[in-house]
Amino acid sequence: xxxxxxxxxxxxxxxxxxxPIESGQNIPFEIKxxxxxxxxxxxxxxxxxxxxxxxxxxIAMDGACQFVLDDGKTREEVWLNRPDVxxxxxxxxxxEMRHFSYGCKLVVLASEHYDEKExxxxxxxxxxxxxxxxxx
Ligand code: T46
Numbered sequence: 608x609x610x611x612x613x614x615x616x617x618x619x620x621x622x623x624x625x626x627p628i629e630s631g632q633n634i635p636f637e638i639k640x641x642x643x644x645x646x647x648x649x650x651x652x653x654x655x656x657x658x659x660x661x662x663x664x665x666i667a668m669d670g671a672c673q674f675v676l677d678d679g680k681t682r683e684e685v686w687l688n689r690p691d692v693x694x695x696x697x698x699x700x701x702x703e704m705r706h707f708s709y710g711c712k713l714v715v716l717a718s719e720h721y722d723e724k725e726x727x728x729x730x731x732x733x734x735x736x737x738x739x740x741x742x743x
Pocket of ligand 1: 642653654702
């Protein structure tokens with residue numbers, strides 16, 4: 608499963624807390640795009656796709672949500688609920704986001720510019736592509 612939780616170093620003092628994000632330092636790729644997700648609702652499901660080449664890190668800046676991650680063989684669930692942990696997701700990983708808390712805010716760091724052609728949005732196509740690529 609090509610995902611992992613990355614602890615982000617926090618600089619905190621009596622004024623509050625600060626977390627630096629730097630390509631090649633605590634982020635294992637060059638950041639080409641940043642987007643954020645907010646005004647989510649608990650009953651809504653997002654994601655439901657994989658990426659052919661994109662790597663991303665997702666940080667819950669506020670609130671919480673659950674990620675379902677699936678490499679075509681195994682399906683695991685991960686909660687994101689703190690702003691000092693990033694969820695790294697490699698390529699060819701099916702992801703779904705659900706159980707958003709009210710006010711959940713996600714920021715996402717991406718290794719590539721947006722390209723809809725690079726998405727796999729159908730689960731059967733995803734299984735077919737990864738089995739062809741990895742010969743499983
Ligand atoms: C992912 C999860 C975590 C753009 O025009 N540019 C962008 O950079 C992005 C990310 C999206 N869009 C458009 C495409 C759709 O018309 O925004 C709309 C919503 O995107 P989508 O339905 O793909 O959103 P999510 O929340 O299902 O998925 C997003 C990312 O697309 C995806 O890469 O891994 O967040």
